[in-house]
């Protein structure tokens with residue numbers, strides 16, 4: 001479970017990116033985080049895996065106080081919280097398999113990192129992860145020969161090879177076409193169902209969020225303005241999250257007249 005208790009995040013430049021966040025996310029939930037650009041979606045995700053430190057309140061992940069983790073503990077903790085980025089973050093000039101194997105590097109002794117030898121078990125784990133996202137046949141292909149969607153699947157395989165209980169995804173389909181986006185979202189859905197992995201993703205495409213996520217968290221100016229089932233999201237709720245520009249303009253005109 002992920003639990004935010006009165007969480008605040010203020011950056012060094014005094015920007016209050018998150019305020020008064022109280023959330024409980026159970027194991028196995030599929031959550032879509034939506035909101036305007038700059039609302040605080042990435043910050044929310046990045047606090048969960050301690051890429052950013054919270055500045056007030058408490059954040060617990062599987063009963064661990066995230067702020068209390070030090071050094072090695074942070075690395076061990078992050079193995080349990082996979083992260084996918086819009087830009088895939090892959091080494092494109094090497095094979096798909098090597099990119100997945102890199103996920104085991106933190107656990108390897110230094111001499112094996114240097115000579116790049118991975119155990120048979122690691123290779124099997126990596127190949128299994130590629131199989132789970134349907135690109136086992138691409139294991140020995142160089143990443144730069146793959147489409148954007150296939151590259152995102154490699155990133156997904158790399159994250160699931162660590163067997164995390166939580167997967168965070170920061171705009172995972174932002175650079176993909178609609179058809180490929182659907183394939184990647186279906187991968188998330190399958191992983192969520194088959195492995196009961198919690199999926200929390202930031203997404204600009206509201207219709208995709210509503211189609212795939214079970215729960216929607218709407219953020220506006222660093223605060224949660226909606227938290228509930230995707231099926232309950234109405235136009236009025238979307239106006240609360242995104243602001244209804246048309247209504248605001250009408251309002252201003254009325255005031256002016």
Ligand SMILES: Nc1ncnc2c1ncn2[C@@H]1O[C@H](COP(=O)(O)OP(=O)(O)OP(=O)(O)O)[C@@H](O)[C@H]1O
Pocket residue numbers: 011012013015016017035036037038039040041042043044202
């Ligand atoms: N490293 C940082 N240092 C200072 N301010 C930051 C930093 N990262 C984000 N911010 C600010 O915090 C606020 C929230 O940003 P965040 O990236 O979380 O929003 P977002 O909803 O993910 O936006 P987008 O959809 O554009 O990615 C913004 O005002 C942003 O400028």
